[in-house]
Amino acid sequence: MTEAIRGEGATLHNAAGERFVEELAPRDEVSRAIQDLLSETGERSVGLDMRSIDPAHFPNVVAALRAAGLDPTRELIPVAPAAHYMMGGIVTDLDARSSVPGLYAVGESSCTGLHGANRLASNSLSECFVFARRAVAHALAHPPAPQAPATAAELAALAELPAPATTDRATREELWRDGGILRTPEGLNRLLDSSHPLTRLIARCALLRTESRGAHLRADFPSATPLSTTTTRCSAARTRLPGKPGAEDPLHSRARTARRAKCSHAAREQTPIGVPIIKKSRACL
Numbered sequence: 001m002t003e004a005i006r007g008e009g010a011t012l013h014n015a016a017g018e019r020f021v022e023e024l025a026p027r028d029e030v031s032r033a034i035q036d037l038l039s040e041t042g043e044r045s046v047g048l049d050m051r052s053i054d055p056a057h058f059p060n061v062v063a064a065l066r067a068a069g070l071d072p073t074r075e076l077i078p079v080a081p082a083a084h085y086m087m088g089g090i091v092t093d094l095d096a097r098s099s100v101p102g103l104y105a106v107g108e109s110s111c112t113g114l115h116g117a118n119r120l121a122s123n124s125l126s127e128c129f130v131f132a133r134r135a136v137a138h139a140l141a142h143p144p145a146p147q148a149p150a151t152a153a154e155l156a157a158l159a160e161l162p163a164p165a166t167t168d169r170a171t172r173e174e175l176w177r178d179g180g181i182l183r184t185p186e187g188l189n190r191l192l193d194s195s196h197p198l199t200r201l202i203a204r205c206a207l208l209r210t211e212s213r214g215a216h217l218r219a220d221f222p223s224a225t226p227l228s229t230t231t232t233r234c235s236a237a238r239t240r241l242p243g244k245p246g247a248e249d250p251l252h253s254r255a256r257t258a259r260r261a262k263c264s265h266a267a268r269e270q271t272p273i274g275v276p277i278i279k280k281s282r283a284c285l
């Protein structure tokens, strides 16, 4: 369900039919309010009342709901928070260039500085369009210098690389439980034992980020630290972590690349395009 429906005036209700949250609050606050209620009651969903919304404004949503046997013009729709967007970690400039020559990053993998700590509704697709266009324009204008083709030995070395790890249901569940809306030190430490390397890396970086600024909440660090005084880099991901003495991760070399990526989490407001993106930096992956 798109939150644009709440923007149109749909309201959220508990089992008694009462509203329990300001629907237009930042998305992390709304998610947390729902999650708190669900934890308290053991229910699996709350009700979204969109009966006052013109179905013609959301034809795809309405069609999907009807296909699922729900009539949004007559009944409340059961909803629960879900992972929806990844604010990525590859820092780029305004031409989508990463720090690796010839490598461009667009979309959720990138950290353009366009989004604040809570991505605002419907910015991500626009970001994809805008930055993809800029990336292509830049790449066409700056073709790479011709290179000798890869040698047989280089190709053989590539073939030896392990296949990217795949995710299974257990990985998704553990990440949602311990790296989702509410993060605790115990949960994040548990994730350090995940079988998936990216989950371990997310946990390592999350443990280093001792504040909350949006998207998710660190139970032990609920406030945001002032941007002007905090700069964390992913290089610290190589430090030893509590409970994991000497633990090394195969992703460290990639983390080393990533640590050069300074990520602008410019509070809740959007950062306007044109503002230097590496002004106030903070690690993120």
Ligand SMILES: Cc1cc2nc3c(=O)[nH]c(=O)nc-3n(C[C@H](O)[C@H](O)[C@H](O)COP(=O)(O)OP(=O)(O)OC[C@H]3O[C@@H](n4cnc5c(N)ncnc54)[C@H](O)[C@@H]3O)c2cc1C
Binding pocket: 001, 002, 083, 084, 085, 106, 107, 108, 109, 121, 122, 123, 124, 125, 126, 128, 164
């Ligand atoms: C339910 C939902 C609703 C949303 N609603 C909106 C909205 O209303 N407005 C808005 O602006 N944004 C919305 N978004 C967000 C938006 O859809 C995404 O941010 C955007 O599509 C991300 O594009 P992307 O290219 O970065 O990633 P993706 O679209 O995820 O593309 C990544 C691609 O990489 C492929 N891939 C993955 N791993 C590999 C691999 N190892 N090798 C090769 N290929 C691989 C995947 O198959 C996929 O095709 C919504 C997202 C969700 C989940």
